[in-house]
């Protein structure tokens with residue numbers, strides 16, 4: 001019949017030979033995004049692999065990826081129904097749910113509450129910036145304490161707590177001390193989240209691995225536990241908010257979300273979506289931002305000449321008697337350039353959260369059926385030689401025009417927040433956060449690596465690429481400024 005003709009007319013997707021049972025799982029290697037880019041050289045930018053029981057389409061390169069996510073935005077807006085995705089945010093995650101009317105309503109609510117507390121008006125903007133500045137100053141002090149007598153320390157954990165605190169300040173109006181052990185231990189577990197949901201993770205595509213007592217099984221169990229623990233933490237805070245809720249004062253994002261879902265007119269979501277939304281937002285904002293800051297610091301100590309240039313610029317534009325603010329941003333274009341180059345060069349979210357197709361769709365003349373799992377290789381966009389000169393060289397000046405201003409045409413080519421219907425909703429706040437954080441840290445401190453330990457840019461793979469453990473020492477540059485409110 002008709003379907004046989006369709007099969008014949010449409011070209012089968014190219015791709016490597018898939019072995020029985022495991023498919024191409026053994027070929028992924030330590031850095032699947034690099035393997036995906038290499039396979040694209042052989043099979044083209046749109047090809048198919050097989051992982052366990054799933055056929056997966058991998059998209060590579062600037063042109064094919066934008067064609068798919070922008071021109072066919074609805075067709076690529078789905079998420080696969082992986083078992084691990086159902087363990088997230090009490091089973092009601094917005095981020096990890098398939099395309100549907102309910103997902104649209106949920107995403108809208110998350111987006112508008114985030115906006116209300118970060119950029120809606122000049123007052124919320126100021127309050128948000130104040131949270132960030134407070135955290136950055138706390139962190140500068142912590143780093144200086146850890147550097148007493150020229151000692152070297154691992155900055156990773158400080159960044160984890162700081163990033164979580166910014167999200168907790170937004171969501172709960174509350175921050176936690178760096179020495180709060182319970183909070184630290186919770187975050188330590190949450191840190192492992194990305195190992196299970198990163199593209200190429202095998203737990204969801206080889207479910208039969210669970211029936212053996214093997215490491216994959218414990219990956220699943222740990223994942224379930226960490227999600228339950230994190231969800232319970234948020235649930236408790238939301239319950240406290242419900243008890244003291246008043247429709248007249250919206251104290252924070254939890255209140256705002258309670259308000260729309262429980263007191264608004266037909267939000268289309270039940271009450272238990274409140275804690276799921278808050279869990280999604282804290283989870284999404286914490287790991288990404290803290291990983292981002294770790295890379296920034298690693299690259300600052302790796303390229304001390306660039307750090308010196310940034311110090312000189314901040315001294316000239318801000319001076320010693322006040323802290324940097326977002327208003328300084330246009331005068332600190334080189335800092336933004338350094339931040340963009342960190343996003344591009346590291347591509348620390350190398351592949352987006354897995355997508356799935358919501359209908360049959362054709363990309364680059366190749367047919368992809370409905371409900372196909374799709375991996376989107378962001379790293380390959382940021383290292384596409386058709387778009388970038390010497391993509392493997394770290395050079396912030398590629399983002400500056402002849403007047404030394406940020407070149408928007410070039411910054412728009414970077415892909416780290418994805419694009420299309422599933423693009424990140426935290427894009428703006430993440431950029432403000434990392435800008436202010438870096439500016440304040442550099443205003444207060446200079447950083448250097450331990451000369452007796454060689455610095456590498458090696459990392460571990462997951463939803464985010466995390467630098468391997470590295471140590472730095474911080475020095476106070478001028479006087480430690482008190483907070484100006």
Ligand code: HEM
Pocket residue numbers: 094095096107110114280281282284285286288289292349351352353354355416417418419421422423424425426427429430431
């Ligand atoms: C989704 C990157 C920070 C909230 C995503 C995705 C990426 C991403 C790659 C997946 C897009 C896709 O599947 O196509 C980043 C990076 C960040 C960051 C690099 C920091 C530098 C944040 C922050 C928030 C946030 C601060 C919120 C507070 C979300 C949400 C989604 C998402 C809710 C799910 C969207 C959906 O599935 O519809 N982000 N993100 N992100 N991000 Fe971010």
